[in-house]
Amino acid sequence: MGKRSRKRSAGAPVADAGSPRTSRAERDAARARRAQALTEAGTPRPHRRPGRTSPDDRPPAPWGSFPLVEIVVLIALILIVAGAIIRGTRGGTMFVAGLVLGSLGGLELSFREHFGGFRSHSSLLAAFASGVSLPVTYFILPKSQARVLVMLAVAVIVWATAFWLLRRAFARRTGGVRFRK
Secondary structure, eight states: OOOOOOOOOTTOOOOOTTSTTSOHHHHHHHHHHHHHHHHHHTOOOOOOOTTOOOGGGSOOOTTTTOOHHHHHHHHHHHHHHHHHHSOHHHHHHHHHHHHHHHHHHHHHHHHHHHHTTSSOOHHHHHHHHHHHHHHHHHHHSOSOTTHHHHHHHHHHHHHHHHHHHHHHHHHHHHTSOOOOO
């Protein structure tokens, strides 16, 4: 058996927007008219599903529209590529500096989005706090065979505590939402 044609007959009546008897162009035109009417009337956009965000909801940077994070990430990428090309101590230093700069750029954006209520980055920020606790406990603890186990235990406790506190801070900021995609 062959496939049926999807073409509509020329004499088919055209129904209102949203009906299956309208063409895509007609539905798009009706949608554009409704959007134009909403913007002219000053009516806010229809409410989105809870837990969903749009790029318009992203919190602004404290330095305004200057693309600081993007510049830092670009410099980090240049340093990583240059460090991979240049061998030796200088190349290694450039590579590590690029990784650190890129990480700081991403961490700043995550911090701003989390505490601005845009998206939850509880795990990432808790992992950063846990990572900071590792060298601190390394230099505080005396050399012993159990030092690695104690460092690991402290890192897990710091991660769990920071995750719990960050999740509560995000829920407070968003009015009870604990996670947002």
